[in-house]
Amino acid sequence: MKTSFAVASSFILAASASFAQTALFSDAPAAVPAQDGGTATDNSALAPITPKLHEVILGLPIDTQRFNEHVIVLSSPWMGGRLPGTPGMEFAMDYMEYWLKRANIEPGVPSSDGSPATYRQAFDLGGRRVAKDQSVSITPTVGAAFSLVTNQDVQLSGLGSEGNAEGGIAFVGYGIEQGPEGYTSFTADHSLEGKVALCFRFEPMDEAGKSKWSGGDGWSAQAGFQGKLAAIAKRKPSAIIVINPPGADDPRATSLTTSGGRSLVQMPVFMMSADAADRVLQAADPKSRSIMALRTEADNAGASFDLTGATAAVSATYEEKKTKAENIIGILKGKGTLASEYIIVGGHLDHLGNGDFGSREGPGKLHPGADDNASGVAGVMIIAEDLSAKYAAAPADANLRSVLFMGFTAEESGLNGSRHYVEHPLYPLKDTVLMMNFDMIGRMTKDRLSVTGANSAKGMLEWAKPIFDRGGCTVVINESMS
Template identity: 45%
Template structure:
């Protein structure tokens, strides 16, 4: 007679484990979910969460946050056992990006009453150096042509020899919200570039930007001081003051019209009004060279194929505080979870996987070398990837394929776009069974997108594959691109597809 004790013992011994699992699900549902989803999803979650953390300041090149992100990638390349292929035994390939602007001298005053730089006002990097003592003219929102026939400047308006006071944002309602926007808080008309150029083209010798009182925007107290990422748009000095500081300045200058009344007038129609006072402004801006760094790790191949290179790349940088490239305007931190912490995490994971597999190769087994690249300054115009193609670590003709990951973290309905299958002989046939086996639906666009880091490689006559979400989201290039919205499971499916 067989005794039932072994089965009973197994059941009883498993009971604490079952109870523990149930307790985990109840008390820590996210931990339980990650446990169920497996090691790959957990690792992907760790990488994308770290890289999109606000502590990294939006990963703008030249910032401390970007340095931390770069060190993070380096550490994982080191752990994977990748070689340092850059001269000087380094993972970093340095290149020039442009210039960083810093304030050397500042002044904003009416008579003997002066405002404090960094508290009441700031010299922005959107203008140049210069000084002026001139009449102050209120120019509303400075928008030349808006919706419903709105015109900020009538024909013949002349600002020669005057300082233009221009409000941020655009016409708003009594709640401080845009009268024009249907998607997002403000329209593109609220941007700085065209406003500043409109004033300069009409002869203004300086611009004083102010935050309109009552605006429903968290940035109303922010001062966009030079050196914090803003781009230069005009040659004349451009200063920015808080609404409270502007009220003080106008009161000291003898202007009796409240700033809110001026705002309401500009909400209704374009306004150009001489305020009957004279103010002084001065800005001295120093420019210093700014560099950035691609992070590159080498997994060396075997045999006769070792001199052929496959590039697995993604851009690491993002928009910082959104002072350029933002779809909602500057002043808010842009974490860049999907764009492109999602793709950088893929490169880190593939480096670990492929390094482990290469260590298991037979001594006589041949394999191509793999270059893992996290590019910088993509958002500034593909600068990092373009630099690599101009100054490659190995002859460019020995690069046989480039795979680029850019925004793979917000896959919807399991749809992933992969373009470039027609860029290499036999590539479509090689990819077909892998596309078919993937749990994702692979969308293959007819045209190759030129907006990411595969483009310089493609122009260098190299076959390329570009993986990106098939369905764009409204959080692209906004402060809403946060890690909580990442589809970790399907991002790992995308990584698995290219791993094959």
């Protein structure tokens, strides 16, 4: 890890002086010959016993120790997965700001009213819909009406719209229009119009709770919300309730939350737990079937039918909540004739929080983001500390470019933080000569360093190659963005 930081630090410092092949400083350790004719790290001093982890870490160079500490802190549960707009992201921004200050990196965001500069470039990330008022109640033909408990039995999703609905209850299996071997969840001539439609999440399963249709690898496309909600909605129910099926081999089957908040249909859509669905069936199903019995029927053959023993009433309203996002930006001021030119060293600070979007596992589980991208931000902070010391030691008459250190926000939701900076630059883009982005640098193996974009400027790869060569890494040039 020290080797990669030394390469990066030397690369940036060389760029800060000029696009020449000789860096002002280079602390990259010398490589030793490997048996295969390449280079390798000399490990001859390692004891032939397995040391404890903390002993290994304490024996590593200080920048490698610091890297480890940064990644541990930024990916800890305290940071909550660093989702923009959450307390965890605020803690992460405070942490990066603290270490930039400690490295004598000045605030890089000038004010417009004469107040002191800050490290925060703020912007509106947009709004998100959240449930304001929601309710689901069941009225049996025999017995007392009852309400389901919000966020325990049922939860309003972002997949539908606001509205109030009341009517009979219909069961539509998995809500699948057309599956393999003629499977369909909809009985011909069975009307859903004006009714509250109940359907299962996912798709037909085997006894182990795995898909019958995917070939043993997760779920097929039939399991998604978009297709099933569209198939149900075109039959004009007044609302849709999606039930988490019992026994499904998927962690999302115990969660009432869903990824994303995009409305797919123009009617209320709720999520319901299997236990709550059992209580509804006890009231509404004349055959007194359990939710597991209905799942077994739907697994074997599709059919839709009315549950005539009760009616349902639902109510759903949303409110829009604005999310404020902030890029962290610090500046190491240059010297001499090159001080008004800029190099950007950055990486995105955010991750997926609890999987509220962008997660392959769905929401409800902490996504720490150790590699993506606590590792990249750790690298940025270490390089800031290293370059700050080297700039301070440079001769008074040195010509050095200014360096901006950035922790971008909202990358995971669409490169929003870096896009905002490009659209609202704090320093002229025409004077910005180089940008180095660090992303997912925590799992470098066999001393292989991947570099993307090295050919994005004329002559840059040739200029950089001697620096790469001194680092002792095998540098792999990725041409996809060059």
